[in-house]
Amino acid sequence: MTFVDLILPIPLKKLYTYSVEKEMLEDLEIGKRTIVEFGRKKLYTAIIYKIHEKKPKNYETKNIISIIDDFPSISILQIKFWEWIANYYFSSIGEVYKAAVPSALKIESETKIFLREEIIDFENLNNNEKIIIENLKKHKQLSIKDLQKKTEQKNIIFKVNSLLKKNVIATKEKLSINYKRKIIKIVKLTSFAQDKENLKNIFKELEKKPKYLHLLMNYLNVSKFLNQTKTLNVEKKKLLEVSKISLNIFNALVKKNIFEIQNLEIGRLENSNNILKKPSELNDFQKKALEEIKNSFEEKDVSLLHGVTSSGKTEIYIHLINEEIKKGKQVLYLLPEIALTTQIITRLKNIFGNKVGVYHSKFANSERVEIWRNILEQKNGESSDDLKIILGVRSSIFLPFHNLGLIIIDEEHENTYKQNNPAPRYNARDTSIVLAKLHNAKVLMGTATPSLETFFNAKNKKYSIINLKERFKNIELPEVIIANTHIAYKKKQMIGHHFTQTLLENMKIALDEKKQIILFQNRRGFSPYIECMTCKWIPKCENCDVNLTYYQKENKLSCHYCGYTEKPPKTCKACESTNLKNRGFGTEKIEEEIPLFFPKSKIGRMDLNNTRTRKSYENIISRFEKGKIDILIGTQMISKGLDFDNVSIVGIMNADNLLNFADFRALERSYQLMAQVSGRAGRKNKRGKVIIQTTEPNHRIIKNVIENDYINMYENEMEQRKMFKYPPFFKLIKITVKHRHLGILERGANDLAKNLREIFGNRILGPEFPSIKRIQKFYLKNIILKIEKDKSTNKTRFFLQKAIDNIANYNYSKSLKILINVDPY
Numbered sequence: 001m002t003f004v005d006l007i008l009p010i011p012l013k014k015l016y017t018y019s020v021e022k023e024m025l026e027d028l029e030i031g032k033r034t035i036v037e038f039g040r041k042k043l044y045t046a047i048i049y050k051i052h053e054k055k056p057k058n059y060e061t062k063n064i065i066s067i068i069d070d071f072p073s074i075s076i077l078q079i080k081f082w083e084w085i086a087n088y089y090f091s092s093i094g095e096v097y098k099a100a101v102p103s104a105l106k107i108e109s110e111t112k113i114f115l116r117e118e119i120i121d122f123e124n125l126n127n128n129e130k131i132i133i134e135n136l137k138k139h140k141q142l143s144i145k146d147l148q149k150k151t152e153q154k155n156i157i158f159k160v161n162s163l164l165k166k167n168v169i170a171t172k173e174k175l176s177i178n179y180k181r182k183i184i185k186i187v188k189l190t191s192f193a194q195d196k197e198n199l200k201n202i203f204k205e206l207e208k209k210p211k212y213l214h215l216l217m218n219y220l221n222v223s224k225f226l227n228q229t230k231t232l233n234v235e236k237k238k239l240l241e242v243s244k245i246s247l248n249i250f251n252a253l254v255k256k257n258i259f260e261i262q263n264l265e266i267g268r269l270e271n272s273n274n275i276l277k278k279p280s281e282l283n284d285f286q287k288k289a290l291e292e293i294k295n296s297f298e299e300k301d302v303s304l305l306h307g308v309t310s311s312g313k314t315e316i317y318i319h320l321i322n323e324e325i326k327k328g329k330q331v332l333y334l335l336p337e338i339a340l341t342t343q344i345i346t347r348l349k350n351i352f353g354n355k356v357g358v359y360h361s362k363f364a365n366s367e368r369v370e371i372w373r374n375i376l377e378q379k380n381g382e383s384s385d386d387l388k389i390i391l392g393v394r395s396s397i398f399l400p401f402h403n404l405g406l407i408i409i410d411e412e413h414e415n416t417y418k419q420n421n422p423a424p425r426y427n428a429r430d431t432s433i434v435l436a437k438l439h440n441a442k443v444l445m446g447t448a449t450p451s452l453e454t455f456f457n458a459k460n461k462k463y464s465i466i467n468l469k470e471r472f473k474n475i476e477l478p479e480v481i482i483a484n485t486h487i488a489y490k491k492k493q494m495i496g497h498h499f500t501q502t503l504l505e506n507m508k509i510a511l512d513e514k515k516q517i518i519l520f521q522n523r524r525g526f527s528p529y530i531e532c533m534t535c536k537w538i539p540k541c542e543n544c545d546v547n548l549t550y551y552q553k554e555n556k557l558s559c560h561y562c563g564y565t566e567k568p569p570k571t572c573k574a575c576e577s578t579n580l581k582n583r584g585f586g587t588e589k590i591e592e593e594i595p596l597f598f599p600k601s602k603i604g605r606m607d608l609n610n611t612r613t614r615k616s617y618e619n620i621i622s623r624f625e626k627g628k629i630d631i632l633i634g635t636q637m638i639s640k641g642l643d644f645d646n647v648s649i650v651g652i653m654n655a656d657n658l659l660n661f662a663d664f665r666a667l668e669r670s671y672q673l674m675a676q677v678s679g680r681a682g683r684k685n686k687r688g689k690v691i692i693q694t695t696e697p698n699h700r701i702i703k704n705v706i707e708n709d710y711i712n713m714y715e716n717e718m719e720q721r722k723m724f725k726y727p728p729f730f731k732l733i734k735i736t737v738k739h740r741h742l743g744i745l746e747r748g749a750n751d752l753a754k755n756l757r758e759i760f761g762n763r764i765l766g767p768e769f770p771s772i773k774r775i776q777k778f779y780l781k782n783i784i785l786k787i788e789k790d791k792s793t794n795k796t797r798f799f800l801q802k803a804i805d806n807i808a809n810y811n812y813s814k815s816l817k818i819l820i821n822v823d824p825y
C-alpha cells in the first residue's frame with residue numbers, strides 16, 4: 001500500500017498521512033496539490049510532501065480524494081525553504097504553506113446549511129431559529145457567512161448548532177474555487193466573409209443599410225484586416241463602443257454569416273507596448289560602487305550598500321538587474337511597503353517593460369495567482385511575457401522561483417520586513433538570505449541607515465560593505481537646525497500649540513520661494529485622546545487597554561488596535577463635567593493649525609487613515625509631485641524612500657515622541673527615522689533645511705542626526721546592547737500568553753515562566769504586561785527568552801515546547817493561547 005505525507009494549511013504539529021488508491025499512483029509526485037478530507041468532513045488542498053509505504057501506527061488513514069495538478073505547484077526547493085522557516089521561527093509547516101500560497105490556489109470547502117425536511121414543526125423553535133429556517137426555505141442552501149448576513153444575527157454558529165441538534169437542518173461541504181480565468185469575446189470575420197469576392201458582395205448588399213455598413217467598416221478599420229499585415233484582435237465590447245451601434249445590428253451581421261465571436265483567455269497582468277529606455281548612465285561614484293558590489297559577490301553572498309540618502313542606489317540596482325536578466329536569471333526586488341512602489345515601478349517598467357511584475361497581498365487574489373503561474377510555468381525558454389523581475393513586499397519571497405540570480409532588499413532596516421501576526425512570524429530580510437542560498441543567488445541590501453544587526457554582520461566580514469557617500473548630482477546634505485521646545489514652552493513662545501518661531505520663519509521663507517515643505521509627526525488623528533479637565537477621565541477602548549484617538553473630521557473616537565469606534569462624549573462619563581479637552585497632537589491637528597499662519601498654502605496629509613487604498617496614496621504623492629500641495633504632513637510613511645525635487649524644508653514636529661518610546665530599538669529607530677526624513681529635504685540645486693523640535697537638544701541621538709554620524713550612533717548603541725544582552729549579541733524569543741480573564745492569564749504566565757526558568761535559568765525575563773495590556777478583549781503577558789547565539793535552535797525549540805506542553809496539563813489552562821515570536825523586532 002502506498003501512503004503520502006501531506007502538508008495541510010492548518011497549524012498541525014505533524015504532517016498527516018493518507019493512503020492512495022491504485023488508479024492515482026501514476027500521478028503521485030512531490031509538490032502536487034491534492035484534495036483531502038480532514039477533521040469533520042472538511043475538505044482541504046494539501047501538498048504532497050513524501051511518498052512511502054509505511055502505515056501510520058496510531059490512526060487509520062483516509063484515501064486522498066483527488067490530485068489536482070498535472071505538474072507540481074510547489075517545488076522541492078520551496079518545500080525546503082518552508083521547512084527552514086518553520087524550524088527557525090517555531091511555527092508549523094502548515095502555517096508556512098498557508099501564508100505562502102495565495103488562497104485561490106488552496107481550494108477549501110465551505111460548509112453549506114440546508115433544511116432536512118420541507119415541513120417543519122415550528123412549535124419547538126424560538127424566533128431567531130424561525131428566521132433562519134425562513135431564510136433556508138427561500139435560498140435552499142446557505143453558507144454560515146451568508147446566513148449571518150441575511151438574518152442580521154450575531155452568534156449565528158450557536159443557533160445553527162442548536163438547530164443541528166434538533167435535527168431540523170443538516171450541513172454539507174462544498175468546494176469553493178476562487179480563481180477563474182478571464183475570458184473576453186473577440187470579433188472575427190467568418191471564413192466566408194474573409195474571401196475577397198464575398199466581401200465585395202457583402203459591401204454591395206449592405207449599401208442600403210448604412211448602420212450595418214458603418215459597423216463593418218469600423219471593424220475593418222480597427223482590425224487592420226485590409227492592410228494585409230497581421231489582423232488585430234478586436235474585442236466585441238470595444239467595437240460596439242467605438243461604433244456606437246446597437247447590439248441588434250451586430251447580431252444581425254452574425255446571422256448573415258459575416259461576423260463570428262471567439263472566446264479568448266487573457267491574463268490579468270498589465271501589458272504595455274511602450275518603447276523601452278536604456279538604464280541611465282552612472283556617475284563615477286555609482287560606477288565605482290557597482291564594480292565593488294560585483295567584485296564582492298565573487299567572495300561573499302551578501303553585500304550591504306551603505307549609501308547616503310539620494311546617492312542614487314536605485315540606478316545601481318537597475319544596472320545589476322539588467323545584467324542578471326541578460327544571464328536569463330530572475331530577480332526579486334523587495335521593498336518595505338507597497339506604497340513605495342509607485343515611483344519605482346514606473347522607473348523599472350520604462351526599462352524592463354513587461355518583464356516586471358508587482359506582488360502584494362493587497363492585490364486581488366486572481367492577479368496574484370497569475371503572477372504565481374507566470375513564474376511557475378516559465379521553464380527554460382525565453383518568452384517575452386515571462387516575468388523576470390518581481391517587485392514586492394515580504395510575502396513575495398514565497399513565489400515559485402526556480403532560477404533566481406539576485407535578491408535586492410531595499411531599505412533593509414525597515415521593520416515592515418518582519419511579520420508579527422499570524423505565524424509564521426518571519427523576517428523577509430533574514431529569510432531572503434536562506435532563499436538565495438538555495439538558489440545559489442546573491443543578496444544586496446541597500447540603505448542609508450543600516451540596522452545594527454546588518455552593520456554588525458558587515459563589520460564582522462559576514463557580509464561585504466560598499467560605501468556610497470556622495471549624493472547624486474552633488475546635492476548637499478541638509479542643514480539641521482534644532483528648535484528647543486523646552487525653552488519655548490517655558491517662555492510661552494510656542495505659536496499656536498505646536499510651532500516654534502524657528503520652524504514658522506523657515507516655512508515662510510520656503511513658501512515665498514515657491515518651495516515645498518514636509519512636516520513629520522509620528523502620530524495619527526486629530527489628537528491622541530480626550531481628557532476630562534475636572535477628574536482626568538480619558539475615554540478608553542472597551543476591547544483594548546488604550547486611549548481612544550479622536551478624529552475631528554469624522555467626529556469619532558477610534559481604537560488603532562481593534563478598529564472600535566464611538567461618538568465623542570459631550571460630558572465626562574465619570575463626573576459629568578463638560579470640561580473635556582483634546583490632549584497631545586496628531587497629524588490632523590497640525591493640518592488644522594497651519595491655515596492660521598499660512599492661509600493661502602495648500603495642505604495635504606498622508607497617514608494610514610487617509611491612504612488605506614493604493615489609489616488614495618498615489619493620489620497624494622502625485623499631487624505633491626505636481627506642486628498642487630505646498631505643505632505635506634505625514635507619519636513615518638513619508639520617510640520611506642520617496643523622492644521629491646522641490647522640498648526645501650523638513651520639519652520634525654516632536655522628536656521626543658520617538659526618543660522616549662519604550663523599546664530596546666527606540667534610539668536606533670529614532671536615528672533612522674530622523675535621518676531618513678531629513679533625506680527628503682533639498683534635492684536639486686539648493687541645500688535643504690531640517691528643523692527638529694525637541695525638549696532635549698543635547699540628546700546624543702539628536703547630535704548624531706545633526707552631524708550625520710551613523711558610526712557614533714552605532715558604537716554607542718552596540719555598547720548598550722552588549723551590556724544588556726540584546727541582539728545582535730543575543731537572540732530574543734518572545735512568548736506571549738493570552739487569555740480573556742486576567743486571573744487565568746496571570747496564573748498561566750507565572751506557571752509557564754516558572755517552568756521555563758527551570759530549564760533556561762536567568763535567561764528568562766518576565767512575565768510582564770506589554771505597554772498595552774489588553775487587545776481585542778484578550779489580556780496579554782510577555783515572557784522574554786534571551787539566549788546565546790551559539791545555542792542550538794532545535795534544542796531551544798524542544799525545551800520551549802516541553803514547557804508549553806507541560807502547562808497544557810494543568811486543567812485551568814485549556815483556553816490559554818501561547819504565541820512564540822523569534823527575533824521579535
Ligand SMILES: [Zn+2]
Nearest residue numbers: 532535572575
Ligand atoms: Zn470627569
Ligand SMILES: [Zn+2]
Nearest residue numbers: 541544559562
Ligand atoms: Zn480596541
